[in-house]
Amino acid sequence: MLESVLIANRGEIACRIIRTAKRLGIRTIAVYSQADADALFVRMADEAHPIGPPPARESYLQIEKIIDVAKRSGAASIHPGYGFLSERAEFAEACQKNGIVFIGPPPASIRAMGLKDAAKALVQKAGVPVVPGYHGTKQEPDFLRQKAYEIGYPVLIKAVAGGGGKGMRRVDKAADFDAALESAQREAQSAFGDPRVLVEKYILSPRHVEIQVFADKHGNVVHLFERDCSLQRRHQKVIEEAPAPGMTPEMRAIMGNAAVEAARAVGYVGAGTIEFIADGREGLRPDRFYFMEMNTRLQVEHPVTESITGLDLVELQFRVASGEPLPFVQGDLTIEGHAVEARLYAEDPEKDFLPSTGKLWALEFPASEGIRVDAGVEAGDEVTPFYDPMIAKVIARGATRDEALDRLAAALAETIVAGPKTNVAFLKSLCDAKEFRAGQFDTGFIDRNLQTLGAVPQKADAEAMRLGALHIVEGLFEDHHRKEFVRTNGAVLSPWATDDGFQMVGSRTVGLPLVVDGERIEATLLWPEPPGSSTDVTVRLADGASSYEEDYLVADPQRFADTDDGVIVLTKGRQTRIALFDPFAVDLEHMDAGSAVKAPMHGKLIAVFVKPGDVVEKGQRLAIVEAMKMEHPLVAPLAGEIAEVLAEEGAQVAEGARLISLKVDE
Structure with a gap:
């Protein structure tokens, strides 16, 4: 057995490899970027070494840096995990050259099968059927467009190297081919260092x-x-x-x-x-x-x-x-039996599965029969914009498919995640979907059923808003929160105070300005008549009222996750973030009338297609932000003239930062 292993990867798979290696008595060595300095896999490894800045191309994709760490640490082997360098023949060759065992296939096998076009030619000779399409080496856009026409739409553009959906685009009509090709090639270059693609018939x-x-x-x-x-x-x-x-x-x-x-x-x-x-x-x-x-x-x-x-x-x-x-x-x-795995991602299904980042204020998984969880993070860790947004994999096993799906659905219902938005509720809906349960599905099932699965914008959860407001009220009676409330709102929490408009009859009221999922909400504290304990206080929102009951909060504490400025209320996998409104925290620089195009998340601005003075239509593609290994196109929210382009291609941008502003005719 090998004495030691360097894991040339991060996150969940690094943790997975470390667990098995330790069980076998193998010394584990981690490498990490600056963004992962405090990550779980770093803490789990026997030793860990820094290899560069957060972007993968400057750290986890640097063969020389990883080989150098392996030599200095005396690593007998390197496990590449999946993604990053796992299918790079030159990485396997570098290991061999330096006397390090590469835990994977020989470089020749990687080359033969790692490139989709070569692999298809190889297996076709062996009599294995392949999808009709163009798998050659010519990459001129005009030539590939012609091949797509000959194949017949819809077609699928696929990166020659890599996998995981990167560099892959379905194209339904000729008018969309050029933009899809450009995007697929750019994403393939970023993810795998190889922009080449092939074009295939899309199988219905x-x-x-x-x-x-x-x-x-x-x-x-x-x-x-x-x-x-x-x-x-x-x-x-x-x-x-x-x-x-x-x-x-x-x-x-x-x-x-x-x-x-x-x-x-x-x-x-x-x-x-x-x-x-x-x-x-x-x-x-x-x-x-x-x-x-x-x-x-x-x-x-x-x-x-x-x-x-x-x-x-x-x-x-x-x-x-x-x-x-x-x-x-x-x-x-x-x-023996049946197993189902769900990928728990930091993404928001209600916003077109936009990746989400931030601190994990709470993260808990059930310890149920037949359930396994492979996670790469713990409560308190950060989900950063630099890598794949996976939080964990939840795996259920049962004697039958129905039993496995029942167990998975129950486990997802009990999973607690607070911080970045996640797809946990969406995953449970998938497990419960009748057609999926009946085996009536294909790769287009999700896209056809977004509405049914809840992956569309939803109304604000009024009950969660009330519960969150009541939870904040509880905190207001603690000294620290009382001082914060008074500082922010100029209010005094005594029902007999006069500086908020003293009244002789009826319930006393105090305004409670809140921010709910980024939106201002006005709430009102209603004091009991005559005044009593804090547990009698009522919070009234625009659509009703709700009384604070201490027993309810104690009985079901998992529905609340306290943050540094408020609380997150968890309801059936959905998160509602509530905080007191702080007028001193308003970002005046980014206030606008809806005519600005903002970064949807932290990432890199990799393309800008407009300049000041250009006239654009609503929905026109303006720029592309790359985050979490995926491209996210930014489109014009309305028709108008480009007034400013506020960031340059290649710049790192923060979530919510204005990138482009438009002039709109009144």
Whole structure:
């Protein structure tokens, strides 16, 4: 067994690798960027070393820096995790050159399968069907546009390198092709250092089914059955499960054999995944599936395979890298039960899944039967804008698919996350969706059902607002909060005070100015008549009133997470952030009449398409902000003339910062 391992990654997967390594007695070495100096994986490792600034291209993508740390720390091996350098052949070569074991396939295998165009050509020669499309080397926009026309819309533009939905765009009509191509190439260059793309026919009613393969250095290759990853958003997997619903033994044998032969063809070693797209209009059929790509690394969704096979895939990676043969043959492997994984992201489904950042004021997961949680953060940690917004993976196992989904839905309902907005309520809605439960879904299921799944703007939660206001009222009776309230509002909390408009009859009232999810809300404190204890105080909002009851707060404390300026109320996975309004904190610089285009989150301004004096239409694309490894286009909120461009391409921008302002005709 290897004596030590450097994990060339971060977050959840780094924590996952460290746990298995420590169980095997392997010394763990972490590398981290400045943004991750206090991260959980850094705290978990036996030792940790800084490698650069927050942007991945200056830290986690720096091969020389990582190899240098490995040599200085005496690392016997490097585990690349997934993403970053995990599928870079030059990284595997650098490890070999320096006498460090790379826990992954040989560089030649990565090159053969790491580029989608080469991989498709390779497996096609082996008789594996591939999706119709252009997989050649020519990259001129005019040529690719012509190929898209010949293939027939809709088409899919895909980055030649990498995965995870980066550099991938569906195009439904020719008029949108150029912008989609430009965006896909730019995102591919940023994520993988390679802007090349291929163009394929978009399969209607597609099911995304992948086969987990494993190979050792002695010529043994097996498959560990399939995973269904069809529930996707923006080509990013959201929920994965194993085995695939509707999979027949015949189909499994054919797909599994194709995957094994593909791995053999490139002399594969270690864990890998062969991804297929299946035309699901008439169920999974042996004559309607196509090779998409091979991921020459461990997959994010590997826990569902572990759950149905009883294997630890990271342990197998260590053992294979140490030269040990696989401890089983294909006939020894069986499927037991069903497993489903949900990816818990820091994103806001009500705002088109916009990534969210900030401090995790609360983070709790249930310790329930059949539930596993792989997390890379703890309460008090920060979700930064520099990396993937995943908070955790919640995995449920059951004897049947329904039992696994029931357990996952229950676990998500009990999960507490406060701070960045999350998709926890959306995930639970997916688990409960009737069509998904019935196995009637494909990769377009989420986009077709956004309204039903709650992934659209929702009305403010009035009950959460009242409860949050009442929770703040409780704090106002503590000295610190009372002083803050008086300083902010000039109010005195005595019902007999005269400086707020003394009255002789009726309930005494004091104004309670609040900020709810960034919006000003006026509330009123109603004092009892005659005056009594604080527990008799009522808070009235515009749509009603609610009484503060101390017993309720004590009985259900998980519904509240205190922040540095207020409280977050949790209701069925939704968050409502409430704070006292502070007039001294108003950002006068960024006040406007709605004619400004602001940064939706912290990130990098990678493209600006307009200049002062340009006339634009409502919805026209003005700029692009890159954050959390994804591009986010900014569009004109209304028609008008560009007045100012307030930031330059390449600049780091803060959430809410004005980037472009428009002149609007009165």
